[in-house]
Amino acid sequence: MAVLGAGMIGGVHLRSAHAAGAEVVGVLASSPDRSLAAADKWQVDVAYPDVDAVLNDDSIDVVHICTPNFLHVTQAGAALQAGKHVVCEKPVATTAADAQLLADAAMTSERIATVPFVYRYHPMVRELRARVTAGDFGAWQLVHGSYLQDWLLSPESSSWRVDPAAGGSSRAFADIGSHWFDLVEWVADIRLAEVLAETTTTVAERPSAGGPSFSAEAADSGRVPVTTEDALGVLGRTTDGVLVSATVSQVSAGRKNRLWFELDGADASGVFDQELPESLWLGYQNRTETVIRDPSANAFDAARLSIVPAGHPQGYLECFENFLHDTYAAIRGEDPDGLPTMVDGLRSAHIVDAVMASASQRAWTAVPDCTSPRPQGGT
Known part of the structure; x- marks a missing residue:
């Protein structure tokens, strides 16, 4: 494999690809000099000068x-x-129309194209989904939660994500709200039908030259108005009429990466907290229960994704490793359960567009469905 992009998430892909058994051949950064620096830092053989060099490399x-x-x-x-399989970070595009182009290209090419909605790969997420599939919760009453971060709380913080020309018209929702809705739809087996959203930008100006994501401070080269959202609230209804609500923020002090959701059913409730990924909270009318990750006792798919024994914590990096294991298995012709593909990226783009349209119009907005089949391919 080759990595395009040498920032924080590129490093995560690199490490996880190694762990998943791939041969990492080279890297392309934003300039030839930066490619050389990244290749040296990451200890890979090839520093590509441009995209064409990557696509013309038959070893990839x-x-x-x-x-x-x-x-x-x-x-x-x-x-x-060019006939390559693709792992594309989300959002896969800055508009649903462009995401449709990629979904169509993946289907036409018969290549595997996956999207790192990696929170699906927490074993306890799989445990919760198995219990949903078994009917443990009954009819849904309410689905709610939040995804909170604080890395843009300081007015001195910025990154390329703040700039709509680089990141798109949505920032907080496209970046992290997309994860929340992908995870909740998949775990609860629901489909969002319409949304009502309200956004807020709490920091009016930021430094114009943003650094890498999650850096504490940006370079001081003047300030520019911020036009992308810092936080938002989303109210929704599913195709079955279930009420959904979510709060998304990148300016919530002390919250580093708190993806939290609760599924309230007629018979039971379930909670997953990404910052406490080794357990589930289950609620019943007369008692509560905490279920821990234990491959000897968990559902099959939760046990499959448990890399280490119970009591040895695993988290985000293992999620990424498991996601790439399944991506590479799909390339070999297997069909792993729950693998997020370009169709899921398209679905997410439709939700992002609907949320931003709703916030702009201050009105309920329909979420288009997308049911294109997943391409199958192999090497």
Whole structure:
């Protein structure tokens, strides 16, 4: 595989690809000099000068797209056209129309194209989903939660994600709210039908030259108005009429990466907290229960994703490793359960567009469905 993009998430892809058994051949950064620096830092053989060099390298089976959002459609589309399999960071595109182009390209190419909605790969998420499938919760009464971070709380913090030209018109929702809705729809087996959203930008100006994501401070080269959202609230209804609510923020002090959701059913409730990923909270009318990750007792798919024994914590990096294990298995012709593909990226893009349209119009907005089949391929 080759990595396009040498930032934080590119490093995560690199480490997880190694752990999943891939041969990492090289890296492409934002300039030839930066590619050389990244290749030296990551100890890979090839520093690619441009995208064409990656696509013309016959040794490459899979291209990992870890670049700013506005580049995804061009780079992932070119990789698919060149016959490469693709792992493309989310959002896969800055509009649903462009995401549709990528989904169509993946299907036409018959290559595997996956999207790192990696929170699906927490074993206790799989445990919760298995209990949902078994009917343990009954009819849904309410689905609610939040995804909170604080890395943009300081007015001195910024990154390329703040700039709509690089990140797209939505920032907080496209970046992290997309994860929340992908996870909740998949675990609870629901489909969002319509949304009512309200956004807020709490920091009016930020430094104009943003650094990497999650850096504490940005370079001081003047300030520019912020036009992307810092936080938002979303109210929704599913196709079955279930009420859904979510709060998304990148300016909540002390919250580093708190993806939290609760599924309230007629018979039981279930809670997952990404910052406490080794357990589930289950609620019943007369008692509560905490279920811990234990491959000897958990559901099959939860046990399958448990890399270490109970009591040895695993978390985000293991999620990424398991996601890439399943991606590479799909390339070999297998069909892993729950693997998020470009169709899921398209679904997410539709939700992002609907949320932003609702916030702009201050009105309930329908979420279009997308039911394109997942492409099957192999090497």
